[in-house]
Amino acid sequence: MTDLTGKNAIVTGAGRGLGAASAKILAAAGAAVMLVARDSVAVAEVAQQITDSGGRAVSMACDVADYHAVETMVAATQKQFGSLDILVNNAGVIDPIGSIASSDPKLWARNIEINLIGAYNAIRAVLPVLSKTTGTIINVSSGAAHRPLEGWSAYCSGKAGLAMLTRAVELEYAEQGVRIFGFSPGTIDTEMQVKIRASGINQISQIPRENLSSVADAARGLVQLCNAENDDLIGQDVSMTDANFRSRLNLT
Numbered sequence: 357m358t359d360l361t362g363k364n365a366i367v368t369g370a371g372r373g374l375g376a377a378s379a380k381i382l383a384a385a386g387a388a389v390m391l392v393a394r395d396s397v398a399v400a401e402v403a404q405q406i407t408d409s410g411g412r413a414v415s416m417a418c419d420v421a422d423y424h425a426v427e428t429m430v431a432a433t434q435k436q437f438g439s440l441d442i443l444v445n446n447a448g449v450i451d452p453i454g455s456i457a458s459s460d461p462k463l464w465a466r467n468i469e470i471n472l473i474g475a476y477n478a479i480r481a482v483l484p485v486l487s488k489t490t491g492t493i494i495n496v497s498s499g500a501a502h503r504p505l506e507g508w509s510a511y512c513s514g515k516a517g518l519a520m521l522t523r524a525v526e527l528e529y530a531e532q533g534v535r536i537f538g539f540s541p542g543t544i545d546t547e548m549q550v551k552i553r554a555s556g557i558n559q560i561s562q563i564p565r566e567n568l569s570s571v572a573d574a575a576r577g578l579v580q581l582c583n584a585e586n587d588d589l590i591g592q593d594v595s596m597t598d599a600n601f602r603s604r605l606n607l608t
Contacts, residue, residue, distance in 0.1 A: 358583045361386030364437040366430070368420050368478060369447030371398030373546035374496065377575035378444055379403075383411030385579060387442065390433040391415040420447045420474030421466075423481070430481040440485045442582055445475040445518075446496045450548050453507045453555040464510045471514030476521060483529065490533035492582050495522050497538035497593050507557035519593050526591030537581045538593035541574035569596065577605055 396417035
């Protein structure tokens with residue numbers, strides 16, 4: 357396991373799914389973790405599970421689409437832990453699912469606000485700190501960033517923008533020691549997949565639940581990127597379906 361003793365991390369969208377699993381693995385690796393989500397009860401429960409297991413974690417309600425709220429959260433994290441080393445931009449939504457012509461403009465815009473602008477807000481708030489600490493940023497990406505899928509116009513657009521944001525941060529801040537990655541976890545068994553299957557739209561909705569990938573394995577892959585051994589992947593969208601990366605995790 358990657359040794360993150362003495363490191364401090366923020367994980368957005370940490371109330372369930374990949375965010376919760378990643379926060380637990382970060383804590384097990386020795387990091388102190390700030391868990392963030394709009395649902396204060398959900399993140400508090402995950403934080404309690406971590407502390408009950410001997411880890412160090414705190415939680416805070418925060419809407420990543422609100423820059424002031426994000427800035428306040430980052431300041432609270434620094435006050436709590438003293439420094440900051442890792443940001444995991446995991447907060448994301450799939451809605452609205454449906455054709456462009458039938459989509460609700462407010463829901464479409466909200467998707468972009470969370471999936472793209474929310475990630476920008478967190479990056480913007482932590483860069484002054486991470487550029488001084490050789491910090492790591494992991495943006496949770498998707499295969500949808502690189503190909504359109506029927507009914508997912510908002511999601512694909514937001515993730516495509518996030519992939520370019522990852523590259524932009526690498527271009528501007530790599531020389532200052534900032535390590536940034538996109539991370540595509542694959543089609544994993546989360547609550548988002550329940551919505552996708554219920555929609556019946558595009559081929560992803562047809563994947564049986566028993567064929568979905570492990571959330572735990574994806575979380576391990578995400579946390580692995582905090583290890584300097586993966587510096588050759590900085591600035592890239594790293595996929596859990598990539599055989600070379602899976603071999604680093606001893607997965608077939």
